[in-house]
Amino acid sequence: MAIQKKLILDSDLLDITLSRLCQQLIETHNDFAESAILGMQPRGIYLAELIHQKLEKALRKKINLGYLDVTFHRDDFRRREIPVKANETRVPFLIENRNVVLIDDVLFTGRTVRAAMDAMIAFGRPKKVELLVLIDRKYNRDLPIAPDYVGKVVNTLASQRVQVEWQAQGNKQNKIWLINQE
């Protein structure tokens, strides 16, 4: 069977969604004085950067942004064929006592988020941790993890795949696809 692709979010709709997410973040975090944004490697960082830009523009101030790689904290190491390649972790601020917003593009089983919380604790004890995802794949969670901010909820089958194309990765436009795989 041929691969079927369905567009979930296009560039314009994505922009509206991101603006809404930023408004919601500002509602909770006010001016981000006690807060920070942590994008999850490898693809969550593009979303984190877009949100970071929008927030800095809206609030007219610098906001803490970091990148978190969870490779060494994954629970599927030695259970998959090929080990996952690690990426850069950069946390240029103190996590201790801060409100941290973890950002990833797609929430699926929740295992990456669990690993991320584990990885983050190595930098200190945050006051509060929240999770922001662009796409929440409902009905696919392996762990009791729920996002605080959601771009769009999508009902998907485990056999399907969500493909996120970021401009920053060299794609023409930001686009999110749902792909059926046989």
Place this chain on the structure above:
Amino acid sequence: MSRLSQKHLLGIKDITRQDIELIFETADNFKDVINRPIKKVPSLRDVTVANVFFENSTRTRLSFELAQKRLSADVINFSASNSSVKKGETLLDTVNNILAMKVDMIVMRHASPGAPHYLSRHIKANIVNAGDGTHEHPTQALLDTFSIREKLGGVEGKKIAIIGDILHSRVALSNIFALQKLGAKVMVCGPPTLLPKYIAQLGVQVELDVMKALQWCDVANVLRIQLERQQIKYFPSLREYSLYYGITKKILDSLKKQIVIMHPGPINRGVELSSDAADSHHSIILDQVENGVAVRMAVMYLLAGQI
């Protein structure tokens, strides 16, 4: 690609340039980890590693053990001096007994060249060679080249002189392989009696005059005179060796350019390297030690991915 081409790390000769680059990229991340307040990751929490040392070691063993602990592996240590090896047990029996206790990975140092290669043909566990006689010491070469890459921004095209007791040095051989695979130019320098006869066939330059070698190179990797492996006299006295081949701050200052001084340790201060040279800004000896932990974490992490 994010996996090594080999199941064991027996020597640099057996691995590819891609393997070395993968180890470096992974070590970059681990170096970041060991500089955090919490220096530990849970990757190898279900792996047991045995450090089997049939020969003395301080640095390498501590470095391996720290690397294992920072990866959350379970570690057992074994040294031949207080074991049944003294009672006449064979190498294979000793290792099989350790493996019967459900050990996944063996880090081994042995006085006989080829001992880990022999072992790899008979056991299932992953083996990391931590030095086999005068043959290879792969993790040392990896941390040396990693340190050069860090200090000079790359290894390709750089000129590295390995100075001292080349004949008895496993560090020299592994370094030659690693540097050549990464595209560096290699020169060996030492008294003729301490240079292996056919070393030039490895494609390295041979130089007897240490001043010429220092003027040529970007990095000087200074090796220790391994008196414990020398059954006959290769030079009249240590004092004479130090006069002709010892590197001092004065010599380094007389060069027209800045070079980097490395040493795999332990240093015989005042013999191959004077104190003021070893402690000068030229030296990256302590960086090598720090990088050793990160590189060994990377090697064990990547090998464990294949258990």
